[in-house]
Amino acid sequence: MKRILLIQLILVLLVVVSCKKDYPIDDDGLLITQRADCYVSNFELLGADFQTVRTKAATIDTTAQTINVEVLFGTDLKNLYPQFTLVVDAVLDPKIVGKVDFSDLTKPKEWTVVSGNRKVRKTYKVFLTVKQ
Amino acid sequence: MKKIKLKILMSLTLLVLCLGACKDKEYAIPTASDKLQNDLIKRSLGPNIVGGTIEFAYAAAILPEKGKLSSMTVEASIAGAAGTYLDNRFFNTSSSGADVGTAVGDPSVTIGKSTSVTYTGNFSAATLRYFYKIPEEARGKSVTFTFTAKSSNGETISYQSGPHEVRNMDMALDLVAKDGTDCYISIEDMKVYNAAFATANPDKIDLVYLYRTPATVTYLHSLVAPTADPSYWPTFTMPTVLKNKTKIVKAFTVRDQQLARIQYGVFVDDVDLSSKDFADAPDFAINVKAEGGIWVQTADGRYNAYVYVNTVTNTATVKEMKISIKRLKVR
Numbered sequence: 001m002k003r004i005l006l007i008q009l010i011l012v013l014l015v016v017v018s019c020k021k022d023y024p025i026d027d028d029g030l031l032i033t034q035r036a037d038c039y040v041s042n043f044e045l046l047g048a049d050f051q052t053v054r055t056k057a058a059t060i061d062t063t064a065q066t067i068n069v070e071v072l073f074g075t076d077l078k079n080l081y082p083q084f085t086l087v088v089d090a091v092l093d094p095k096i097v098g099k100v101d102f103s104d105l106t107k108p109k110e111w112t113v114v115s116g117n118r119k120v121r122k123t124y125k126v127f128l129t130v131k132q
Numbered sequence: 133m134k135k136i137k138l139k140i141l142m143s144l145t146l147l148v149l150c151l152g153a154c155k156d157k158e159y160a161i162p163t164a165s166d167k168l169q170n171d172l173i174k175r176s177l178g179p180n181i182v183g184g185t186i187e188f189a190y191a192a193a194i195l196p197e198k199g200k201l202s203s204m205t206v207e208a209s210i211a212g213a214a215g216t217y218l219d220n221r222f223f224n225t226s227s228s229g230a231d232v233g234t235a236v237g238d239p240s241v242t243i244g245k246s247t248s249v250t251y252t253g254n255f256s257a258a259t260l261r262y263f264y265k266i267p268e269e270a271r272g273k274s275v276t277f278t279f280t281a282k283s284s285n286g287e288t289i290s291y292q293s294g295p296h297e298v299r300n301m302d303m304a305l306d307l308v309a310k311d312g313t314d315c316y317i318s319i320e321d322m323k324v325y326n327a328a329f330a331t332a333n334p335d336k337i338d339l340v341y342l343y344r345t346p347a348t349v350t351y352l353h354s355l356v357a358p359t360a361d362p363s364y365w366p367t368f369t370m371p372t373v374l375k376n377k378t379k380i381v382k383a384f385t386v387r388d389q390q391l392a393r394i395q396y397g398v399f400v401d402d403v404d405l406s407s408k409d410f411a412d413a414p415d416f417a418i419n420v421k422a423e424g425g426i427w428v429q430t431a432d433g434r435y436n437a438y439v440y441v442n443t444v445t446n447t448a449t450v451k452e453m454k455i456s457i458k459r460l461k462v463r
Contacts, residue, residue, distance in 0.1 A: 049381075072418075073350065074417075076414045078412045
């Protein structure tokens with residue numbers, strides 16, 4: 001009787017252990033996947049009133065790793081909220097946690113896209129021009 | 133054998149429970165209390181602002197065979213400003229949807245903190261509306277109300293409401309700024325002035341309204357501080373005495389119900405004005421649209437305000453912006 005119980009216990013343990021999978025996650029608790037794709041697919045820029053300040057769609061060059069965006073005349077460049085759309089599983093570094101000051105047009109802001117497997121990093125420069 | 137008995141007992145219990153659960157209770161018309169009764173709802177929403185109105189609907193009723201209503205009285209803890217009254221009518225809705233009033237007595241009489249209507253008709257039930265005009269004395273304080281009804285058989289009943297906090301902010305509605313003439317806006321005064329007044333009182337002018345249609349960019353209806361870069365006030369001569377560097381933050385979805393008087397349930401309160409962050413705020417707002425607005429901090433830091441744009445007009449002859457303002461003295 002005792003031997004049967006022991007065997008059953010071992011079987012249960014085996015089942016439990018066999019079901020456990022190890023999913024790797026990064027520091028933010030996001031899954032690290034096998035994807036090596038690393039690019040920006042869309043870019044939006046919002047003003048203090050959370051309305052777009054773009055005059056047209058941003059031009060994204062994934063080879064040169066640049067984003068060119070023209071903003072409306074009278075845009076408050078010190079208080080803008082950029083929004084990136086990235087390829088699946090990729091993340092942005094540094095994270096955007098609030099408004100960003102774009103007022104120095106000679107110094108483009110930079111963000112790095114990190115692929116899903118966290119092995120590929122591509123730094124994009126965001127160039128702003130104000131419609132005149 | 134014991135197990136079988138237990139099973140039968142359990143089945144029977146379940147059956148009884150099922151039958152009991154299916155039993156409908158017959159509806160009975162509730163028996164009305166034979167005492168004088170009352171109830172109250174507050175009809176107005178949003179922050180209570182000096183100069184504004186707090187509105188209530190106060191209902192009282194008594195069984196017709198017990199007596200009739202003889203009076204209704206409202207006593208406020210702080211006397212209301214001129215314009216405080218208890219409507220002497222109750223309302224029904226006609227078949228066309230209009231409110232039809234029926235007078236229960238003479239118009240209300242206000243003595244000090246107390247406002248009363250004496251019933252002259254034969255009414256056993258009525259709901260009267262009370263409009264409390266918030267006085268200056270109530271600013272930043274709480275006000276409470278005691279609603280009292282009396283009936284002809286000597287009964288009295290009361291209903292307490294409050295405390296209702298009165299805010300520190302001020303509000304001004306439907307100011308019209310006109311391009312080229314009355315285009316100088318004072319947050320301190322919450323008024324719109326012309327060039328002559330602006331030149332004589334430069335410290336009071338915080339914003340200038342302009343309408344322009346440059347060939348290459350979108351400008352349209354804009355609000356700028358006198359210190360804004362001249363590129364933000366094209367083809368306009370800014371009086372040189374105007375020096376206020378007003379901080380401006382554009383807003384779009386802040387359709388305050390008290391300012392806009394449209395369907396949105398959004399209210400700008402004292403705390404919104406006092407906690408608004410104006411760090412790095414510019415001194416211009418270009419292409420401001422109807423139902424949009426701007427958060428404003430005056431150059432001396434004394435006032436924070438929200439300016440809501442009710443309408444904009446740009447016909448061949450009229451270029452104007454109708455605005456409403458909530459303003460809080462912060463220093």
